[in-house]
Each structure stands twice: as C-alpha cells, then as structure tokens.
Amino acid sequence: xxxxxxxxxxxxxxxxxxxxxxxxxxxxxxxxxxxxxxxxxxxxxxxxxxxxxxxxxxxxxxxxxxxxxxxxxxxxxxxxxxxxxxxxxxxxxxxxxxxxxxxxxxxxxxxxxxxxxxxxxxxxxxxxxxxxxxxxxxxxxxxxxxxxxxxxxxxxxxxxxxxxxxxxxxxxxxxxxxxxxxxxxxxxxxxxxxxxxxxxxxxxxxxxxxxxxxxxxxxxxxxxxxxxxxxxxxxxxxxxxxxxxxxxxxxxxxxxxxxxxxxxxxxxxxxxxxxxxxxxxxxxxxxxxxxxxxxxxxxxxxxxxxxxxxxxxxxxxxxxxxxxxxxxxxxxxxxxxxxxxxxxxxxxxxxxxxxxxxxxxxxxxxxxxxxxxxxxxxxxxxxxxxxxxxxxxxxxxxxxxxxxxxxxxxxxxxxxxxxxxxxxxxxxxxxxxxxxxxxxxxxxxxxxxxxxxxxxxxxxxxxxxxxxxxxxxxxxx
Amino acid sequence: xxxxxxxxxxxxxxxxxxxxxxxxxxxxxxxxxxxxxxxxxxxxxxxxxxxxxxxxxxxxxxxxxxxxxxxxxxxxxxxxxxxxxxxxxxxxxxxxxxxxxxxxxxxxxxxxxxxxxxxxxxxxxxxxxxxxxxxxxxxxxxxxxxxxxxxxxxxxxxxxxxxxxxxxxxxxxxxxxxxxxxxxxxxxxxxxxxxxxxxxxxxxxxxxxxxxxxxxxxxxxxxxxxxxxxxxxxxxxxxxxxxxxxxxxxxxxxxxxxxxxxxxxxxxxxxxxxxxxxxxxxxxxxxxxxxxxxxxxxxxxxxxxxxxxxxxxxxxxxxxxxxxxxxxxxxxxxxxxxxxxxxxxxxxxxxxxxxxxxxxxxxxxxxxxxxxxxxxxxxxxxxxxxxxxxxxxxxxxxxxxxxxxxxxxxxxxxxxxxxxxxxxxxxxxxxxxxxxxxxxxxxxxxxxxxxxxxx
Numbered sequence: 001x002x003x004x005x006x007x008x009x010x011x012x013x014x015x016x017x018x019x020x021x022x023x024x025x026x027x028x029x030x031x032x033x034x035x036x037x038x039x040x041x042x043x044x045x046x047x048x049x050x051x052x053x054x055x056x057x058x059x060x061x062x063x064x065x066x067x068x069x070x071x072x073x074x075x076x077x078x079x080x081x082x083x084x085x086x087x088x089x090x091x092x093x094x095x096x097x098x099x100x101x102x103x104x105x106x107x108x109x110x111x112x113x114x115x116x117x118x119x120x121x122x123x124x125x126x127x128x129x130x131x132x133x134x135x136x137x138x139x140x141x142x143x144x145x146x147x148x149x150x151x152x153x154x155x156x157x158x159x160x161x162x163x164x165x166x167x168x169x170x171x172x173x174x175x176x177x178x179x180x181x182x183x184x185x186x187x188x189x190x191x192x193x194x195x196x197x198x199x200x201x202x203x204x205x206x207x208x209x210x211x212x213x214x215x216x217x218x219x220x221x222x223x224x225x226x227x228x229x230x231x232x233x234x235x236x237x238x239x240x241x242x243x244x245x246x247x248x249x250x251x252x253x254x255x256x257x258x259x260x261x262x263x264x265x266x267x268x269x270x271x272x273x274x275x276x277x278x279x280x281x282x283x284x285x286x287x288x289x290x291x292x293x294x295x296x297x298x299x300x301x302x303x304x305x306x307x308x309x310x311x312x313x314x315x316x317x318x319x320x321x322x323x324x325x326x327x328x329x330x331x332x333x334x335x336x337x338x339x340x341x342x343x344x345x346x347x348x349x350x351x352x353x354x355x356x357x358x359x360x361x362x363x364x365x366x367x368x369x370x371x372x373x374x375x376x377x378x379x380x381x382x383x384x385x386x387x388x389x390x391x392x393x394x395x396x397x398x399x400x401x402x403x404x405x406x407x408x409x410x411x412x413x414x415x416x417x418x419x420x421x422x423x424x425x426x427x428x429x430x431x432x433x434x435x436x437x438x439x440x441x442x443x444x445x446x447x448x449x450x451x452x453x454x455x456x457x458x459x460x461x462x463x464x465x466x467x468x469x470x471x472x473x474x475x476x477x
Numbered sequence: 478x479x480x481x482x483x484x485x486x487x488x489x490x491x492x493x494x495x496x497x498x499x500x501x502x503x504x505x506x507x508x509x510x511x512x513x514x515x516x517x518x519x520x521x522x523x524x525x526x527x528x529x530x531x532x533x534x535x536x537x538x539x540x541x542x543x544x545x546x547x548x549x550x551x552x553x554x555x556x557x558x559x560x561x562x563x564x565x566x567x568x569x570x571x572x573x574x575x576x577x578x579x580x581x582x583x584x585x586x587x588x589x590x591x592x593x594x595x596x597x598x599x600x601x602x603x604x605x606x607x608x609x610x611x612x613x614x615x616x617x618x619x620x621x622x623x624x625x626x627x628x629x630x631x632x633x634x635x636x637x638x639x640x641x642x643x644x645x646x647x648x649x650x651x652x653x654x655x656x657x658x659x660x661x662x663x664x665x666x667x668x669x670x671x672x673x674x675x676x677x678x679x680x681x682x683x684x685x686x687x688x689x690x691x692x693x694x695x696x697x698x699x700x701x702x703x704x705x706x707x708x709x710x711x712x713x714x715x716x717x718x719x720x721x722x723x724x725x726x727x728x729x730x731x732x733x734x735x736x737x738x739x740x741x742x743x744x745x746x747x748x749x750x751x752x753x754x755x756x757x758x759x760x761x762x763x764x765x766x767x768x769x770x771x772x773x774x775x776x777x778x779x780x781x782x783x784x785x786x787x788x789x790x791x792x793x794x795x796x797x798x799x800x801x802x803x804x805x806x807x808x809x810x811x812x813x814x815x816x817x818x819x820x821x822x823x824x825x826x827x828x829x830x831x832x833x834x835x836x837x838x839x840x841x842x843x844x845x846x847x848x849x850x851x852x853x854x855x856x857x858x859x860x861x862x863x864x865x866x867x868x869x870x871x872x873x874x875x876x877x878x879x880x881x882x883x884x885x886x887x888x889x890x891x892x893x894x895x896x897x898x899x900x901x902x903x904x905x906x907x908x909x910x911x912x913x914x915x916x917x918x919x920x921x922x923x924x925x926x927x928x929x930x931x932x
Binding site: 031038039040042044047080082091118119121141175182264265268349353386388389392394395397399419423475 | 537544613901
C-alpha cells in the first residue's frame, strides 16, 4: 500500500498539484443482530480502495478508486487533479506546517475480535436476548460488532504513516408495549450499544447478559409510569446522556470548518466565532472539556490523523472559557492558531473532514448521591432516547428513556417520556456540579454524520453525571 | 449502461457453488462539487462496485460483501458468506428466496445525466454559485449513475440502471439565509442557476428576523419541509416491522380515520416523476402501496420476511431493504403525498390567515414513535403569515409536533408535487426521494425559539 500511495502522490504532483495526499484503506467489519430469538443479520463486510486529495491552482480535488493497484492509484490521482482544475478555487490555500511524520500505530488488542467466530458472537447475542424476556416486553434485541481498518497515508510533505485501528461494540434493547403505550430501555446506550477501540474483551466486559434482566424490568415498569410533567426544574443527568450533550452542544460547535461556514449547507454552522477564542464564556466554572485523540479505548484514538498530524490532548473549555477549536491544517493556518489534528475520513472514498476525536467532560468532585443530595425538587434523566439541535448548535431538545423524580435529595417515582430543552451557553452556565472520577465513564458512538456526500464518524466521549439548575423539562407536542 | 453488474452478479452466484444464494451488485459512478462561501471546497469523485452475497444453508442466512470483484475476491466473498450462514440460527418461517417475476418497465435513466462528467459537474456548481453575487452560496451539484443487479439461485435476474442529479443551495451571510433544491433523474430537471436564484431571493427576505412566543400556530410548509417531516414519520409508521411490533403510530389504527380527508399518502416507486425503481433488494417487483387514503390509514409496506411473519396471508409489496439493513425491515423509499387543489403557496397563506411559513427543517428527532411525535428546527426561511400574506421573517423555531395531529386539520394542499431528494449520500449511492406538495395546517406546535437565520 505504501508504494501505491507514493505512486499516487507522484502522479498528482506530476499533474500540477502543489500538495497531495493518498490514503489506501482496507476495512473489514462484522455485525451480528438478533431479535426475538431470531438471527436478523450475520454480516461480514470488506471494502478497500485508495483516495487521493490534491491542491491544484488553489483548489481542492478528491477522487478515489476501488482498485488497489498501480492503475487505480494513478487514475485516482489524475481524476482528482482534473476535478480540482475544473472547480478552480478563488483563494490560495495554505496549510499549517507539519513535521514530516513517519510512524505506525496499532490499537492495543487483548483478543482479536476476528479471531472470535461468528458463531460465538451469535451465541452471545442469543443468550443476552434470552435474559431480556419479560411478559410485557414485545421485542428483544441484541447486537455486537467488530471492525478492523488498516490504512496507509503518504503526503507530499513527506509523511508516511501506517495504522491499524480495531473496534468492537455491542448493546441490547427491550421494547415494551401495552394498552397503546410503547417504551424502550437499552444498555449500555440507545444507539446500537457502545463501542470502543480494543479487542473482544470490551464486548465481554459490557456484561450484556448480566444487565439484561434490569433492562427488561425497567422497560416493563415504564409502561405504568407517569409521564414526566412540564416545568422548570433542577435536573441531574446521567453520564450516558451527558456524553451526547457534550457531543451535540460542544463537539460540533467547536469544529472550525463549521465556524467558517464549510458545513452550512448540511450539518450547519456554529454559534461560535473565531474571535470568541480565549474569551467566550461557554459555561460555568465547573465546565472543563478536553479533546484527546490519545485516550486508550476511544473510538477517536489514533497515532496520526488523516493529514498525518500526531495525536494530541488539548483543552477545549477550561473553567467555562473557550480555549481551542478542533482544526485541520488548512483551518489552523487560516485562524493562526492550532496545528490541525482532527481530520478524519470515512474510509477510502471520502475526503477527510474536521471531526471530533474523543471529547470529554472532565470529572469534578463527589458521587452521584452527592449530586442528588442538594436537590429538593428535581428530575433525574437517564439514557438518551431522542435528540435534536439547531444548525448553530444553540437550541437543543433531548429525550431520555427513563427518569425519576428527585424529592428531598432522594430518587422518587419513575417517569416516562421525559424531555428537556435549552440554549447551549445558558444551559452550560447552569451547570453547578459534576460528579467525580469514580462516576466518570466513556462510551463510543458510531452514528455521527457530516459532509456531502455523507460521512459517518466513530467518536467517544467521557463524562460523569452532572447537575443543572433551572432547566425546562416535559416538552409536549 | 451495459449490464456489467449483471455479469458480476452471475460470477458471484457461481462462486457460491451449490448453496442457495442471492447476489446483489450495486455500482456507483458519481461526482459531487460541494461549495461554501461561493467557492468549491470539497469536490469528490467516486467510483465503486459493491457485491453482496446472501447465502442460505439449512434455513440459516449469512451475508458478506466486498468491492473486490475479481475471481479471487468473489471466491473469498462466497467463503465468508457461507461461514456467516453456518454461524447463524435457522430462521423459523423464513420464506426462502423469491422466484423470478416479471418486472415493470420504468423510467429513471437518462443518458444525458449519465454523460455529465467532472467538468460539467464543476460547471453546474459554478452556475449555482454565480446565481447570486450579493450573498454567499453554499451547497453542491451532484450527478451520478447507479446500477443494481440481483441474481439468485432461484432464477431471479433483475437489473436497473438509474441516473440522478441534485442541486442544493443555501444562500447565507450573517443574519440571512435561504434554501432551494431540485432533484431529477433526467437532464430536463437540471437547472442549477434557477436553484441558486431561488435560494438567494429567499435569503434576502430573512434579514432582521423577529422572535415569537412558543405556541401552536397555523402554518404553511413548503415541499422541502413537508417532505422531511413525512419521511421521518414514515420511517416508523409506514414499515411493517413497526406495525408487527406494536411500536408505530399505525399499530392498531389501520382502517381508522387519522388525518384530514384531503391527505392521501402512498409509496410509489413506479411514478416517473419520482426516482423510479423496478424492484426491491430481493428482486421482487415494486408495487404502489396506498398508506393513507383520504385520511384513513390503509396499510404499510412489506417485504417477504415481514409478510411471512404476519402469518395472515399478507404478501410482499416489494419493499425489501438492502441485505445489510435487514433488521430494519421494509422501508418506504418513494413516499408521495397527493397534491390538492391550491395553485400556489400564496393561496395556502391566504387559507392560513395568521400563522407561520416554513421553508426547511433541520435535525429532526423522533420523540415518541407510538404517537408520531417529532421535534426539530426550522431554518433558511421562516416567516410570519399575517392577513393571509407572508410578512416579517422569523428566527429559527423549534417545533414539537405529532404528525397525525398536525395533519388532522389541513386547510389545503398545493396542486403541484415536487420531488425532494431524501438521500444525504452516505454509504453507497442509491437515489431516493419524496414527491410532495406544499401544505397548510391548522396546527404546528412551536415549542422554542432559536437563533437568527444565516451564518
């Protein structure tokens, strides 16, 4: 793959490119899904190819070819140059300097997930599902996945980087229905479960079978729970929902391409402006957010991003103040701050874009019970169910699968159909407590979308349960 | 198109040997010239060919895919699919692979669109950009050719080549934004300059946006907004799985009047005004399915697996999803809402009298599938309607609506149906869209206010 990438870069430079990079990618993915005791899917997918990105006459071009051979590499390079010439940019592009990197990176793996047979994966799902059985549960679901991506990057700046990233994940859902009411409970999250970089040990340690009876019981109990009443309340939000809150209301707004309008036609822009750097109060002093592409097990962990910039850990929000954006080499140069490091592409046939890596809300102090103790009348919200946020990432509304009243510092009756809504900086400004390290945990999402043509990204977030004051809950249609 | 995909499907089937098997070959050749701030910044050319092999062994089903289409690649594909099948559990009630049936002839392929190359794609993007010199243009022009071939050990030999072209433009600067898009399978529908002008003209009317109090309002939704809302509702409500699992709005409500009698909704992949399809992902002929007829819930879409599970003689309607998405069940890829008797959006505004006007929606989320409750934001052209006319611009608004409730009282529907692209081009290209008119509703529930339009 190294020679093919070099040949592609040489062909692009020969065709007039002032910069070129080539990524050869081989991806294999297995997925098993079971439902109501039936095997819904046993799939084993592979895809491979080479993608070439070029700068010609101040314009970007990108093309790709599924053929991992000399002809495919050259053809992709020449097509990318021709498209760049046809598209012709108006402004010369400059890239933040990057030290010529050569290196390798491999996800540490205890047990190769592709060494685990598909039969064993099916069996794990079937057993977890059996443990979900309950009279009121109409649908039981279990799913596990594994992915290995081997990729080679060569740039005309001299980078030569080979990486192998391995992911695994899984989850279960119980769907209960009775008397026209439908409720769902999931573990460990609602979005097809949770994933991480690592071996099969991650899936085993999720304990899907162990958690299943609780998940089913709660799904059934929700059928008879009261609907969350509307009001302005103190809310305590669990770590899983906080991770999505961080993703949507911090992760996307700090993508510098959104700030510059590059995503205006699809994912949207950002309420942040470049001049906000270092001064904008994003939230209360309890708010500390870090981008970290070195986090062990994170789905956004790598040795180098898809521009060849080494992985790093950098503060994004410090004691409530915005300190950094997520950048590419181009946007970092344009801003005059940052060095890139967040460029990621969805496979071989998409251009790299600025994407989240691992974005964490840093832990505070105390336990979950400490958060509750200081709530006289509030709501505890757990596990995401629905999500929506505007194109500038200001107005959001989330729903959770389950909630409980908090009365005089203790959890009370169970509530269903809970929602909460807010405006990003006001909401984060109302953060008055973040639980400590022992309550902090990380989950991986595999459904983050961006770009045209669309690209999926896999990202991880860590958070602890948090407490917010004066939040609108119980939005109704 | 030469049917090269057919030949690959036949070779994949051959590689499967004596197994009961079904091969899908989906090829794509496309270009997308994406622009921002009136400059092309992400131009992407894609060529790919994905072979998916579904193997059935003793009632156990396994699926594998690859884009290595040489003999060695297909041989490995067959081995992986067989291993996947051996690992599965025999599926009780699996109806087996379908037998071949006559397929309808449809339109949906235009040589002129297929001939659009990278230089043309860049030129069309430039035409959309140059439609305005007073406000930034953001969006893309894309065109592509997709071909799907399905061959099976039961004799299915289905093939269709499809062309599609889409222009999408957001015209925006600080405090203003407008939106327009057009999709077509034929070159007649490609007019990027007109799309760019429509978006820019809308944008200049959105400056100095005002806020309003959250409350239920009467409203007019342009086809762009209505199509997205109907598509989201349809994900859960119009598929057989939601019905069988008692989690969708239509569960227990078939035969009931659930919407205004002016509302009729179908899934019709055969309509030449849409993005026509001959067959589903099992090679079964596509059928037009009436979902809502004059406000009455009539049915959902089925594939062979869900029809067998229904156990009541239900037959497939030709809506099998791609094999790797099998767990989602049958899907509506060609929703169509019948047009009404109102000639223009201006007349729809007259019917509303006092309310809001919505161009486009953003980031929808399903809050409660059982009640059809969806939330999201308006963007790129939200206005107040006063005295039956479009009045001052509004900030982006959060809505939380029960779609059936919103469609209970419909003062009018536009006569003209517009094809709105439903694909964001994730994964492999497969052109889909909804054919919908503009609509006036007596109840569109605004539950929050957001930011000004624009960047």
